[in-house]
Amino acid sequence: MQKGLAALLLAALMYAGFRSIGPVPPLGPILDPANGAWASAAATNFPARQFAKIPGLHDSVKVLFDDRGVPHIFASSELDAYRAMGYVHARDRLFQMEAQTRASTGRLTEWAGKRALEVDKESRAIGLAWGAERKLASYDKTSLGYKALEAYSDGVNAWISHMHPRDLPIEYRLLNARPIRWEPLNSMHFLSRMSLTLAMNDATMRRLRAQSLVGKAAADALFPVNSPIQQPIQPNASPKPRFDFAELPPPGPPDKSVAQSVDARERLLAALNLGKNSETRDAIGSNNWAVAPSRTAGGHAILAGDPHLDLTLPSVWYEAHIVVPGKVDAAGVGFPGMPMVVIGFNRDVAWTFTNTGSDVNDFYAESVDDKSHPSKYRVDGQWRPLEKRVEKYLDQKGGTIATDTLYFTHRGPMRREGGQWLSMRWTAYEKSREPDNYISLATSRSAEEWLEKMRDYVAPTQNGLVADRSGTIAIRSSGAYPIRPGDGRGDIIRDGSTSASDWLGVLPLEKYPSSKNPPQGFLASANQQPVDPLQNPSYMGSDWYSPWRAMRINKLLAENSRITPNDMRLFQTDPGSARADAFVPMFLAAVARADSAGNSDADLREAARLLGQWDRRYVRTNHRAILFETAMRELNRHTWDELIDAKDSTANADLPEEQALLELMSLPASEWWDDRRTPVHEDRDALVTQSLKTAYAKLKAEKGAPDSTGWLWSNNRHANIRHLLRLEPFSALDISVQGGPNTLSPSGGQGTQGSSWRMVVELGPEVRAWSIYPGGQSGAPASRRYTDRLSRWTLGELDEVLFPRTPADLPRSRITSTLTLTSR
Amino acid sequence: MNARDVVKVVFLAEAFAVTTYGLGWWSVPVVAAIWAIVSSSPVRARVAALCAAGGWATLLLLDMAKGPVLTMGTQLGAVMNLPSIVLYLLTLVFPALLAWTAATIVPSMRKTGTQPAT
Numbered sequence: 001m002q003k004g005l006a007a008l009l010l011a012a013l014m015y016a017g018f019r020s021i022g023p024v025p026p027l028g029p030i031l032d033p034a035n036g037a038w039a040s041a042a043a044t045n046f047p048a049r050q051f052a053k054i055p056g057l058h059d060s061v062k063v064l065f066d067d068r069g070v071p072h073i074f075a076s077s078e079l080d081a082y083r084a085m086g087y088v089h090a091r092d093r094l095f096q097m098e099a100q101t102r103a104s105t106g107r108l109t110e111w112a113g114k115r116a117l118e119v120d121k122e123s124r125a126i127g128l129a130w131g132a133e134r135k136l137a138s139y140d141k142t143s144l145g146y147k148a149l150e151a152y153s154d155g156v157n158a159w160i161s162h163m164h165p166r167d168l169p170i171e172y173r174l175l176n177a178r179p180i181r182w183e184p185l186n187s188m189h190f191l192s193r194m195s196l197t198l199a200m201n202d203a204t205m206r207r208l209r210a211q212s213l214v215g216k217a218a219a220d221a222l223f224p225v226n227s228p229i230q231q232p233i234q235p236n237a238s239p240k241p242r243f244d245f246a247e248l249p250p251p252g253p254p255d256k257s258v259a260q261s262v263d264a265r266e267r268l269l270a271a272l273n274l275g276k277n278s279e280t281r282d283a284i285g286s287n288n289w290a291v292a293p294s295r296t297a298g299g300h301a302i303l304a305g306d307p308h309l310d311l312t313l314p315s316v317w318y319e320a321h322i323v324v325p326g327k328v329d330a331a332g333v334g335f336p337g338m339p340m341v342v343i344g345f346n347r348d349v350a351w352t353f354t355n356t357g358s359d360v361n362d363f364y365a366e367s368v369d370d371k372s373h374p375s376k377y378r379v380d381g382q383w384r385p386l387e388k389r390v391e392k393y394l395d396q397k398g399g400t401i402a403t404d405t406l407y408f409t410h411r412g413p414m415r416r417e418g419g420q421w422l423s424m425r426w427t428a429y430e431k432s433r434e435p436d437n438y439i440s441l442a443t444s445r446s447a448e449e450w451l452e453k454m455r456d457y458v459a460p461t462q463n464g465l466v467a468d469r470s471g472t473i474a475i476r477s478s479g480a481y482p483i484r485p486g487d488g489r490g491d492i493i494r495d496g497s498t499s500a501s502d503w504l505g506v507l508p509l510e511k512y513p514s515s516k517n518p519p520q521g522f523l524a525s526a527n528q529q530p531v532d533p534l535q536n537p538s539y540m541g542s543d544w545y546s547p548w549r550a551m552r553i554n555k556l557l558a559e560n561s562r563i564t565p566n567d568m569r570l571f572q573t574d575p576g577s578a579r580a581d582a583f584v585p586m587f588l589a590a591v592a593r594a595d596s597a598g599n600s601d602a603d604l605r606e607a608a609r610l611l612g613q614w615d616r617r618y619v620r621t622n623h624r625a626i627l628f629e630t631a632m633r634e635l636n637r638h639t640w641d642e643l644i645d646a647k648d649s650t651a652n653a654d655l656p657e658e659q660a661l662l663e664l665m666s667l668p669a670s671e672w673w674d675d676r677r678t679p680v681h682e683d684r685d686a687l688v689t690q691s692l693k694t695a696y697a698k699l700k701a702e703k704g705a706p707d708s709t710g711w712l713w714s715n716n717r718h719a720n721i722r723h724l725l726r727l728e729p730f731s732a733l734d735i736s737v738q739g740g741p742n743t744l745s746p747s748g749g750q751g752t753q754g755s756s757w758r759m760v761v762e763l764g765p766e767v768r769a770w771s772i773y774p775g776g777q778s779g780a781p782a783s784r785r786y787t788d789r790l791s792r793w794t795l796g797e798l799d800e801v802l803f804p805r806t807p808a809d810l811p812r813s814r815i816t817s818t819l820t821l822t823s824r
Numbered sequence: 825m826n827a828r829d830v831v832k833v834v835f836l837a838e839a840f841a842v843t844t845y846g847l848g849w850w851s852v853p854v855v856a857a858i859w860a861i862v863s864s865s866p867v868r869a870r871v872a873a874l875c876a877a878g879g880w881a882t883l884l885l886l887d888m889a890k891g892p893v894l895t896m897g898t899q900l901g902a903v904m905n906l907p908s909i910v911l912y913l914l915t916l917v918f919p920a921l922l923a924w925t926a927a928t929i930v931p932s933m934r935k936t937g938t939q940p941a942t
Contacts, residue, residue: 003929006869010853010925013918017849024904031915032849033883034841037900038915042891165848170896174903729902782896 025174029165037173039166044783046817054083054158056151057823063088064810065817066802069777069785070331072321074807078144079151081322082339084821086155086182089318093336093779094159094179095169096314099724100337101186104193105129109393111175114401117393121404124391127413128196130406131429132188138431145436149184152339156182169780171725176396187435190337195428197309198355198460203543204491206654208258214642215252222248222643222656225489225542227529229659231550233463233475234513235520236532239558241551245663250671251642285545286354287572287744288465289524289553290473292517297562300764301467304568305343305352308746309756311721313731313786315775317757321803322442330442331769331803333757336779340438343757345769349444349468350761354525356461356477359541361426362484362503364411364496368421377409377421380499386414409496423496425503427480432458447472447516454478455509463513463525469763475523476514477530481507481540488539511538522557526550526744546657548742551578565770568760572745573796579658579742580616580628586665587631588612590688604689607631607696610706618740618747620714623707625740629716630695636661638675638687713740719794720751721774723781730781732774735794745796758798770798833875840879840919852876852919853926860927869927876923877916884915 015021017028030037046065054061059076061084066072071088075081089097102108106123108116123129139146160179172178203223211219224246231241286307293299309316314336321331322341332344343352368374369383376383387408395401407414407421414423437457444450447468454464454476461479466472482503484490494501513530515523526549530540555578556571557563591608594600607627614624637644640655664672668684675682682690703710714736723730737754739745745755759771774793778785792799804810825833836859843851856872865871887893894908901908 006925006928009921010929013922013925014850014853017918017922027914027918028849030900031911031918032844033880033887033915034845035848037896038884038887038893041893041896042887045891170900727903729899781899782892784892 020176025176029168029173029176035165037170040168040170040173040780041782043164043166044778044780044785048817050817050819052087052158052162052819052821053824054087054155054821055823056154057083057821060823061821062807063819063821064807064815065819066810066814067816068319068799068802069788069816070319070321070802071819072323072802072804072807072810074323076324078324078327079147081324081328082148082151083155083158085320085322085334085339086152086157087159087821088155088320088819089152089336090156090159090182091163091167092777093314093318094156095171096724096779097156097182097186097190097337098179099171100193101180101189104132104189104196106391106393109395109401110398111177111396113395117402120393121402124404124406125413125415126196127406127408127424127429128192129189130389130408130413131426132185132192134429135192135432136185136188139433139435143433143436145433145439146184148339148439149187149435152187153182153184170782174725187338190335191434192428194335195426195460198357199361199426199428203359203541207491207542209654210643210656211255212258213251213254215255217249218251219255221246222660223542225491225539226533227544227547227659228663229547229551230532230534231528231547231554232513232532232535233477233523233525233528233530233550234515234532234535235518235523236535239520241547241554242532245666248660248663248667248670248672285527285549285746287524287526287549287553288352288354288463288475289522289557289568289571290465290467290475291557291563291568292473292521293471295521295557295561295563296762297564298762298764300762301469301471301473302563302565302568302760302762303345303350303352303465303467303473304572304761305350305465305757305759306572306744307343307353307355307756308754311719311752311754311756311774313721313723313775313781314779315756315773317773319771319773319777323805328442329805331801332759333771333773338435338438340435341442342438343759344442345759345761345763345767346442346444347469347767348763349447349450349466350759350763350767350769351441351444351450351464351466352759353462353464354527356463356479356530357527357541357543357545358461358477358479358481358530359490359539359543360428360459360461360480360482361424362411362482362490363493364409364423364425364501365493366409366414366421366423366496371416371419371421374407374421377414377423378497379410380497384410411496411502422493425482427459427461427482430458430480432456432480434458446470447474450474451476451514463527463530465523465525467761467763469765469767471763472517473523474514474516475525476512477540478512481512481538483507484539489542490539491542507538507540511536513540520558521561522554524550524553524557526553546579546659546742548577548579548582548658549744549746552576552744565760565762565768569758569770569796569798572755572758572760573738574744575617575619575738575740577616577618577740577743580614580625580740582662583632583658584611584614584616584628587628587688587692590685591692593685594689599685600689601693603696604693607692610696611692618713618717618743619738620712620736622713623711625713626703626711626716627692627695627699627706629740630699631692632658634691634694635688638682638691639664639672641675641677642672717747718751719747719754719774721790722752732787732790735790737794738796755793758793760798767803769801769803771801772798833871833878836871836875837878837882840876840923841882844879844883844919849919849922852922856923856926857930859923860930869924872927873920873924876919880919881916884912 061075106120207223290303317333330346332341367378369376391404393402411425440453528547528550529544719735739747741748761769776785776788897908
């Protein structure tokens with residue numbers, strides 16, 4: 001009897017040890033103290049000296065890890081350096097690398113089963129994997145970029161092959177999975193994924209939706225192709241922003257003719273995950289700026305980079321320094337999964353990027369031979385075969401849980417939405433050589449040379465900012481800008497049945513927005529419209545962010561003619577707001593007018609008094625920013641009531657950029673001010689004062705007295721940095737940060753996007769650099785390097801970057817670990 | 825328990841630790857089964873359980889000396905909705921049960937009672 005029970009129990013224990021039971025992962029690999037989770041925690045502290053082998057290395061490579069966890073890779077050839085880079089990336093970020101690849105290729109079901117099926121279907125439908133495969137197939141296999149991807153794969157696979165079971169990241173244990181082998185294609189997948197992340201919202205959609213509600217004239221005015229506030233990336237000789245405010249037509253009758261088009265396109269975008277990809281449009285924007293020697297205290301050019309992306313743990317970035325004597329000596333950050341320094345500096349040049357946000361994808365209504373199961377599509381009267389891909393979705397055990405047939409025209413993936421087959425062309429699918437572009441940047445000796453290396457860069461379009469030791473500062477919005485037929489606009493659905501709808505080519509380099517050593521002595525970009533349409537009317541897009549951040553940084557840079565690196569650091573988290581500067585006086589003026597007219601009351605006067613106390617800085621200790629933000633939300637909701645679904649007022653509406661609201665402020669009697677949901681007819685002052693008063697009342701009710709902690713900015717906006725699997729214990733949540741919507745370090749919405757890397761580089765005789773990102777070098781949640789930079793990032797501080805020329809130049813006291821890589 | 829028995833127990837605990845280190849967690853019932861075969865003690869299953877837990881406890885202590893095991897315990901416990909102490913206890917109970925069950929079902933090759941109890 002006892003033996004029988006024991007046998008049963010043993011069988012159950014063995015089963016629980018080897019297999020998952022429901023959500024509980026196999027216990028063996030978790031509890032095993034020699035090879036399991038406990039051991040993996042112990043393994044996060046690397047020994048002072050390590051040795052490892054990477055097949056294919058031509059010479060030994062020395063990697064010194066400094067006390068910030070940054071590897072300084074000393075190799076005798078570039079390919080050896082990239083092998084080492086693959087090795088250290090895999091050692092620190094293996095799970096992240098594979099997770100990104102799976103997200104891009106739609107293979108998350110193999111980890112999570114059916115729960116991930118819809119996400120995977122979206123990833124595959126958008127053709128990310130298809131595009132990456134096409135790109136790699138056409139890639140020049142003799143190029144340094146391709147060889148670097150291969151070398152990098154060697155390094156990653158060397159780690160995977162030789163790692164001890166205790167080194168398996170905890171996430172694999174929880175998922176009961178093993179790492180896949182790395183291939184160059186995986187790096188291309190990552191690039192595709194990044195292109196998707198940086199694909200802006202679709203302005204066409206927002207305009208058409210508005211058109212269906214308030215007519216074409218009003219919709220075109222609310223969602224203009226050109227930004228109504230012009231302070232472009234390419235300076236336009238105007239020291240201050242130019243307000244190109246046009247007459248805003250009143251809301252017209254609904255245009256039902258576009259309803260079907262809106263519906264089809266909306267569903268397509270949603271299906272392709274190209275819709276609203278940002279919780280607040282601004283939070284995923286980025287900043288960069290550079291100052292010429294004439295305006296710096298030290299007489300050297302200074303550059304600041306500050307890309308805003310999804311904030312995750314581990315960070316999207318990994319910091320490294322590569323030294324190949326006579327060839328490369330560059331430091332900065334790259335993406336785990338790619339072998340290059342994407343943003344960084346060398347001994348002569350520093351560079352960084354912001355997203356251009358140009359319109360680089362178009363939709364075509366295709367004619368197919370069979371509405372349900374097409375095999376051909378018609379172009380110029382001729383039937384062309386559709387490329388088909390049957391996609392299988394596998395579960396954790398390799399069983400097929402779903403299949404899907406994807407169709408591709410010569411333009412790109414084709415999908416049926418609303419009874420219409422729509423295909424999409426996107427520059428991210430086009431032939432390109434981004435790995436070579438990025439890799440070559442590290443060897444630039446001057447800004448001019450750097451720009452030359454970005455000459456044939458394709459996607460995603462980026463505002464590349466560069467400064468060099470000779471004092472040159474330059475910026476160019478690089479990438480392929482399609483030339484469309486007809487009016488050249490890319491924000492319409494084109495007729496796919498004719499090749500006349502296809503792109504005619506791409507804009508020549510001379511048409512790219514760019515500037516070098518402008519008289520103003522500085523350059524800045526913050527995702528605003530890159531070039532003044534009066535200077536260059538070429539259509540590049542129509543979805544430009546409000547230029548509040550650009551206005552603020554231009555103001556800060558213009559006001560200071562002796563800028564130091566520390567000033568640059570302070571600018572990166574500057575709490576000031578051009579948006580608040582624009583709107584707060586308008587609230588106060590409206591209350592003053594209401595007061596004079598006898599239309600105010602004690603609550604309104606008190607609300608105005610409180611708002612007037614605000615210095616318009618979003619610092620943590622402030623009690624008034626929340627009043628402004630609540631009032632702005634009320635004002636937007638009531639002003640644009642015509643654009644909000646009457647049946648579901650809580651639904652997220654696509655409201656115009658607040659530039660339109662500012663424009664409307666000069667039209668006190670415009671019909672837009674009337675909230676049609678109320679019995680009275682409001683004008684500007686009525687709505688503005690009502691918004692402020694309502695905000696005050698709501699805040700008092702929800703958060704208490706105006707000086708109570710409920711009104712503290714630090715209690716109202718937080719950064720939330722989630723683990724890739726969204727596991728809370730591995731996340732850093734509710735982090736109080738300085739900044740608000742549209743400040744240089746924006747804090748908006750759920751706080752899951754923001755400043756992903758801050759860098760300041762001074763290009764003096766010896767290059768000096770400072771940097772930080774929210775997180776740490778290690779991807780292991782238990783490691784002290786998982787979040788060791790977070791507190792300093794939160795405070796807006798930067799770490800000084802160590803930049804030794806040789807291993808001997810790195811102070812011994814700063815070396816925490818040495819890794820020697822050999823081929824045998 | 826005499827000195828020889830103590831040595832045996834220490835040796836067995838070490839065997840559990842070493843084979844776990846070298847082969848993996850699944851070696852615990854294998855070692856326990858071997859122990860049961862060669863041992864004639866009437867309490868050999870309990871001894872195996874105790875030694876397996878002891879062997880793993882030693883490894884766990886070594887891990888704690890080397891790295892942030894407590895942090896991992898807190899995080900992992902939260903992920904699995906368990907107090908971290910439960911995970912530590914499981915780390916001792918799991919090998920103990922594996923060893924006890926394996927040692928229980930495997931018959932001794934030596935007759936019980938003919939040797940002094942261990």
